[in-house]
Amino acid sequence: MTEPLIELRDLRKSYGTVLAVGGVNLQVNKGEVVGLIGDNGAGKSTLVKMLAGAITPTSGEILVRGKPVAGWNAAKSRAAGIETVFQDRALAVQQTIARNIFMGREITTFGGLLNLGRQRSEALHLMREIGFTSNAVTPDTVVGQLSGGERQGVAIARAIYYNADLIVLDEPTTALSLTETEKVFSFIRTLRAGGRSILFIGHNIHHVFDIAERFLIMDRGRIALAVTKAQAGSARRLIALMEEVAHSGENTPPVELAARLKGVQ
Amino acid sequence: MNKRTPDGFNANHGLIRRFIQLNRAAIGTFGFFIVMMLLFFCGNPHVFSDWRIYYSVLTVLPVAIFLVVPLVFIVTVGEIDLSFPSVMAFAAWIFALGVQAGYPPAAAILAGVAVGLALGSAIGLIVVYGEFSSLVATLGLGFLIRGAIMIATGGRSIAATGIAKDPTLRLLSSSPGGFPVQMIWAAVFVAVSVILYNRHRFGARVHCVGDNPESARQMGIDPRLVRVGTFVFMGFGAGLAGIFSTIINFTWWPTAGDSYLLPTLAAVFVGGTPTWGGVGTVLGGTIGAAIVSFTQVGIVAAGLDGFYVQFFNGLIIILSLIGHRWNQIRYR
Numbered sequence: 001m002t003e004p005l006i007e008l009r010d011l012r013k014s015y016g017t018v019l020a021v022g023g024v025n026l027q028v029n030k031g032e033v034v035g036l037i038g039d040n041g042a043g044k045s046t047l048v049k050m051l052a053g054a055i056t057p058t059s060g061e062i063l064v065r066g067k068p069v070a071g072w073n074a075a076k077s078r079a080a081g082i083e084t085v086f087q088d089r090a091l092a093v094q095q096t097i098a099r100n101i102f103m104g105r106e107i108t109t110f111g112g113l114l115n116l117g118r119q120r121s122e123a124l125h126l127m128r129e130i131g132f133t134s135n136a137v138t139p140d141t142v143v144g145q146l147s148g149g150e151r152q153g154v155a156i157a158r159a160i161y162y163n164a165d166l167i168v169l170d171e172p173t174t175a176l177s178l179t180e181t182e183k184v185f186s187f188i189r190t191l192r193a194g195g196r197s198i199l200f201i202g203h204n205i206h207h208v209f210d211i212a213e214r215f216l217i218m219d220r221g222r223i224a225l226a227v228t229k230a231q232a233g234s235a236r237r238l239i240a241l242m243e244e245v246a247h248s249g250e251n252t253p254p255v256e257l258a259a260r261l262k263g264v265q
Numbered sequence: 266m267n268k269r270t271p272d273g274f275n276a277n278h279g280l281i282r283r284f285i286q287l288n289r290a291a292i293g294t295f296g297f298f299i300v301m302m303l304l305f306f307c308g309n310p311h312v313f314s315d316w317r318i319y320y321s322v323l324t325v326l327p328v329a330i331f332l333v334v335p336l337v338f339i340v341t342v343g344e345i346d347l348s349f350p351s352v353m354a355f356a357a358w359i360f361a362l363g364v365q366a367g368y369p370p371a372a373a374i375l376a377g378v379a380v381g382l383a384l385g386s387a388i389g390l391i392v393v394y395g396e397f398s399s400l401v402a403t404l405g406l407g408f409l410i411r412g413a414i415m416i417a418t419g420g421r422s423i424a425a426t427g428i429a430k431d432p433t434l435r436l437l438s439s440s441p442g443g444f445p446v447q448m449i450w451a452a453v454f455v456a457v458s459v460i461l462y463n464r465h466r467f468g469a470r471v472h473c474v475g476d477n478p479e480s481a482r483q484m485g486i487d488p489r490l491v492r493v494g495t496f497v498f499m500g501f502g503a504g505l506a507g508i509f510s511t512i513i514n515f516t517w518w519p520t521a522g523d524s525y526l527l528p529t530l531a532a533v534f535v536g537g538t539p540t541w542g543g544v545g546t547v548l549g550g551t552i553g554a555a556i557v558s559f560t561q562v563g564i565v566a567a568g569l570d571g572f573y574v575q576f577f578n579g580l581i582i583i584l585s586l587i588g589h590r591w592n593q594i595r596y597r
């Protein structure tokens with residue numbers, strides 16, 4: 001067994017009477033790509049936000065390299081080596097690309113003064129890497145002037161800048177063209193080759209199947225089923241499995257689901 | 266190390282373009298100011314070629330600047346403050362009492378500034394952590410503070426005649442050779458604030474929080490701390506404004522600051538800071554303060570009745586709003 005990088009234990013989040021995430025146990029190991037899938041409103045983004053420290057869990061525990069972390073928040077999440085591309089991209093659209101990339105983690109010289117020159121050059125370097133080839137777009141370009149895909153690029157660039165151990169991507173390829181999606185995927189492959197772990201969320205099961213080696217199917221706030229690529233066999237069967245999960249009762253044990261899976265070709 | 270990139274990213278034209286991009290609103294406001302002054306000049310060349318008209322405006326302009334600049338921060342972060350005139354009066358009151366009681370002026374100044382900071386922090390904490398609308402909460406708190414001053418003083422003013430003779434205080438406000446030195450202090454204040462706003466972590470976070478507080482939070486910024494920070498800065502500015510106003514007038518009035526409320530708000534927006542937060546300009550706000558101050562004096566000097574002042578003030582606000590429309594593209 002490889003070392004678990006991040007472990008969630010019985011993580012819950014409720015909004016009033018709505019139970020968005022209801023007791024999730026999950027483990028991401030070093031260097032693996034995990035696909036998190038499930039219907040709209042299943043609780044995927046809520047889980048991601050808790051992992052990123054953007055929202056506080058109602059209960060549950062988060063362990064980093066086997067050790068529980070108290071007072072989990074955004075700063076601790078980042079310190080633990082987790083970078084997140086949020087579903088809403090978390091961009092300040094009236095600000096420049098450079099300011100967005102360094103939002104909350106500005107490069108400073110002394111007394112909190114910004115090192116604008118370095119922020120700019122680092123941002124430019126990142127933009128080149130992520131595939132901004134147009135000279136019209138500089139680190140000083142206001143994010144609001146970018147296309148949807150370009151904005152996504154900025155959010156992804158921000159996440160890869162910090163050499164994180166775990167990169168969480170919440171639907172990073174929605175609104176992207178085919179070539180841009182391929183760009184994101186080749187990035188993920190590079191990151192994986194570099195030993196990073198990735199938690200990938202997506203609705204295009206074919207994509208998720210391609211990129212991930214383990215899948216977590218989320219349904220109504222819990223992880224209903226966890227399968228490896230070998231167990232699932234094909235994207236088709238993974239989709240069939242998701243349907244099974246969605247149509248089964250809330251408390252269908254995973255064993256039974258797995259049994260039903262055998263019938264799917 | 267200064268890497269040059271193929272697209273000439275670090276070349277000079279890039280620097281100039283960046284300067285314009287960063288200061289668009291301020292440049293527009295400055296243009297507006299120049300045109301306005303030219304019109305005044307044509308209206309009465311005799312008065313406007315006399316230094317005294319500029320002297321009378323520059324004497325009190327620093328007070329407006331100490332208020333406008335922090336208010337730009339508050340508006341940028343997505344809040345508003347209507348309590349600063351009362352904070353200004355309260356801080357100045359403590360200062361005046363200190364001078365009257367014969368304390369060293371430096372101590373009185375420190376006490377006044379400390380009171381401004383304390384009130385600013387209290388207001389910020391109440392508004393932000395109470396999750397109140399800053400518009401309503403600061404309106405209420407402003408009345409509350411002003412009311413407390415009125416009750417405590419019985420509406421009586423303090424004539425701090427010692428100010429005129431005190432060498433330390435002359436250093437803050439006097440006019441050797443006909444130039445009001447308080448303008449130098451105001452200029453220093455603006456310069457430091459421009460750096461804080463554009464080239465400091467605090468300013469960057471003020472922008473991000475005002476732009477999209479949820480994103481800022483997801484990126485590990487505590488929007489509440491940043492918001493409170495802007496109110497603390499406002500308290501500091503209001504404290505300075507109150508102290509300077511008392512030194513300039515040799516007198517403290519319990520109504521001190523009241524007449525600054527609307528002109529200061531006007532100056533922020535005339536200066537090119539939009540109402541919706543996330544962007545703004547400290548330099549523009551400063552020029553906006555000059556525009557508002559010069560209209561008040563200029564209308565009368567140009568030979569018009571004092572009754573025209575408000576009319577022209579309104580005209581200038583509307584015209585500048587129309588002017589800024591081209592500069593203020595709101596991205597969503």
Ligand SMILES: Nc1ncnc2c1ncn2[C@@H]1O[C@H](COP(=O)(O)OP(=O)(O)OP(=O)(O)O)[C@@H](O)[C@H]1O
Nearest residue numbers: 015018019020039040041042043044045046047087
């Ligand atoms: N701030 C909130 N307040 C109240 N309910 C919320 C809040 N955020 C999420 N929810 C609820 O929690 C549930 C899970 O939402 P979440 O965004 O995690 O789903 P998701 O799996 O990411 O869906 P999608 O695939 O559409 O992005 C939904 O029913 C949603 O209505």
Ligand SMILES: [Mg+2]
Nearest residue numbers: 044045046087
């Ligand atoms: Mg989601």
